[in-house]
Amino acid sequence: MKTVINGRKPASLFRFFEEISAIPRQSFHEEKIADYLVEFAKSRGLEYHRDEANNVFIKKPATAGKETLPAVLLQGHTDMVCEKNADVEHDFLTDPLRLYLDGKLLRAKGTTLGADDGIAVAMMLAVLDGEVASHPAIECLFTSAEETGMDGANRFDYSRISARRMVNLDCGALGAIVAGCAGGFRTDLELACKTRSFAGQALRVSVSGLMGGHSGGNINSGRANANKLMGRLLAALIKNQKVCLLSLEGGSKTNVIPRECEAVLAVSDKDAAIDCLTACAAEIADELSDEDKEFRVTCEAVEPAAVMFDEESTEKLITVLTCAQNGVLAMSNQIEGLVEFSRNLGVIRTEGDKVIFFFSTRSSVEGQLEAAMHELDLFAKLLGASAKHHNRYPGWRYVKSSGIRDAYLQAYHDLTGKAARVDAVHAGLECGIISSKLPDMDIISIGPDMFDIHSPDEALDLDSVEAFWKTLERLIEIL
Numbered sequence: 001m002k003t004v005i006n007g008r009k010p011a012s013l014f015r016f017f018e019e020i021s022a023i024p025r026q027s028f029h030e031e032k033i034a035d036y037l038v039e040f041a042k043s044r045g046l047e048y049h050r051d052e053a054n055n056v057f058i059k060k061p062a063t064a065g066k067e068t069l070p071a072v073l074l075q076g077h078t079d080m081v082c083e084k085n086a087d088v089e090h091d092f093l094t095d096p097l098r099l100y101l102d103g104k105l106l107r108a109k110g111t112t113l114g115a116d117d118g119i120a121v122a123m124m125l126a127v128l129d130g131e132v133a134s135h136p137a138i139e140c141l142f143t144s145a146e147e148t149g150m151d152g153a154n155r156f157d158y159s160r161i162s163a164r165r166m167v168n169l170d171c172g173a174l175g176a177i178v179a180g181c182a183g184g185f186r187t188d189l190e191l192a193c194k195t196r197s198f199a200g201q202a203l204r205v206s207v208s209g210l211m212g213g214h215s216g217g218n219i220n221s222g223r224a225n226a227n228k229l230m231g232r233l234l235a236a237l238i239k240n241q242k243v244c245l246l247s248l249e250g251g252s253k254t255n256v257i258p259r260e261c262e263a264v265l266a267v268s269d270k271d272a273a274i275d276c277l278t279a280c281a282a283e284i285a286d287e288l289s290d291e292d293k294e295f296r297v298t299c300e301a302v303e304p305a306a307v308m309f310d311e312e313s314t315e316k317l318i319t320v321l322t323c324a325q326n327g328v329l330a331m332s333n334q335i336e337g338l339v340e341f342s343r344n345l346g347v348i349r350t351e352g353d354k355v356i357f358f359f360s361t362r363s364s365v366e367g368q369l370e371a372a373m374h375e376l377d378l379f380a381k382l383l384g385a386s387a388k389h390h391n392r393y394p395g396w397r398y399v400k401s402s403g404i405r406d407a408y409l410q411a412y413h414d415l416t417g418k419a420a421r422v423d424a425v426h427a428g429l430e431c432g433i434i435s436s437k438l439p440d441m442d443i444i445s446i447g448p449d450m451f452d453i454h455s456p457d458e459a460l461d462l463d464s465v466e467a468f469w470k471t472l473e474r475l476i477e478i479l
């Protein structure tokens with residue numbers, strides 16, 4: 001096989017990465033990569049287990065003199081996000097990725113690179129292949145379908161694992177350790193509205209031009225939520241005159257900060273309504289961050305409909321928009337700058353006489369998530385609405401003392417003379433599921449530098465991979 005990456009060490013690590021890049025590994029299509037891993041284990045006489053979810057678990061005994069040390073678990077996922085540029089012909093179920101070098105960066109032509117999390121797979125294979133001279137018993141867990149809800153990690157039988165210290169290889173950057181992640185759940189809050197025959201003048205009000213972003217990673221960015229801003233506009237308007245809503249539509253995905261929201265309403269005095277909304281929009285524009293400088297509110301007269309929601313239902317809808325807690329709800333008191341608890345009112349849809357509000361709530365503290373569900377239940381009850389919670393996944397709470405974290409800090413310091421940074425992320429990782437299944441597992445999450453993951457611009461910094469490998473090797477040697 002003609003290789004793209006040459007002259008980098010350890011050679012086997014980069015060879016494994018190139019080999020798996022030739023294997024299609026879309027989420028829920030991990031058969032071929034699981035076959036490859038099983039073949040790898042068989043050919044080296046390593047104990048392995050493959051389950052129905054195409055998770056693969058491979059064990060390697062300790063080297064001489066380290067048999068009495070406790071085992072360590074390495075873990076990463078085999079599937080990848082499959083995104084391509086519109087002008088690229090690529091079938092993710094059959095075609096190999098086309099890797100190329102862009103200086104020290106590795107990329108794939110027109111598609112995602114799958115370094116998230118293929119680099120973890122390659123590193124675990126290099127360890128299992130004997131690239132680390134001295135180590136305790138190694139257990140490697142290759143999980144499937146992480147990118148689509150962590151299905152593999154959820155279905156694995158954890159009684160197979162004896163290790164109680166673990167390195168997840170799906171996060172971080174060179175010189176940084178992730179030591180906690182958020183859990184979360186989704187809520188569909190549904191309000192059945194009363195209708196009456198239309199009266200007044202119909203107006204469409206649109207909020208647009210906001211920056212948006214990921215409801216986990218960007219929730220602390222100060223970017224405004226279009227649905228919440230619509231709430232503020234409508235609340236200002238009902239103080240001013242009689243308003244009845246006809247519909248509310250906002251946002252695109254529950255885990256994305258909404259950039260747009262649209263309301264159709266009936267007002268008694270259209271011109272006064274536009275004046276009021278324009279004044280309120282100017283007040284808001286003045287408060288927003290530079291990222292949201294394209295913020296616009298537009299008002300246009302539209303054809304009246306046969307019916308509209310009555311005043312009481314309209315007031316309830318505006319109450320949901322204004323009173324549901326949203327954005328950053330708590331910061332960590334353990335890690336500076338880390339969001340601990342947040343909510344995003346991502347999407348609003350009107351279906352006939354029902355309006356449904358879709359929320360995503362995240363927290364790295366389990367008790368907070370339970371309390372947040374009760375809070376939304378009570379809020380819904382107060383309004384005569386219903387709240388359905390789903391997609392619940394556990395968080396991984398930061399702990400003050402961690403042996404494996406100390407070992408990594410030591411290894412990194414030994415090699416660089418510098419202190420690694422300790423972070424936590426306000427998003428979900430498989431570490432949350434694993435720590436819920438094995439609560440006494442001591443975990444860190446680390447990885448090399450990657451850019452623009454989940455997009456065709458995804459790039460892996462090969463210099464950082466070499467430096468990261470040395471730290472991982474050192475860590476395993478001193479464990």
Ligand SMILES: [Zn+2]
Nearest residue numbers: 116117146170
């Ligand atoms: Zn990943």
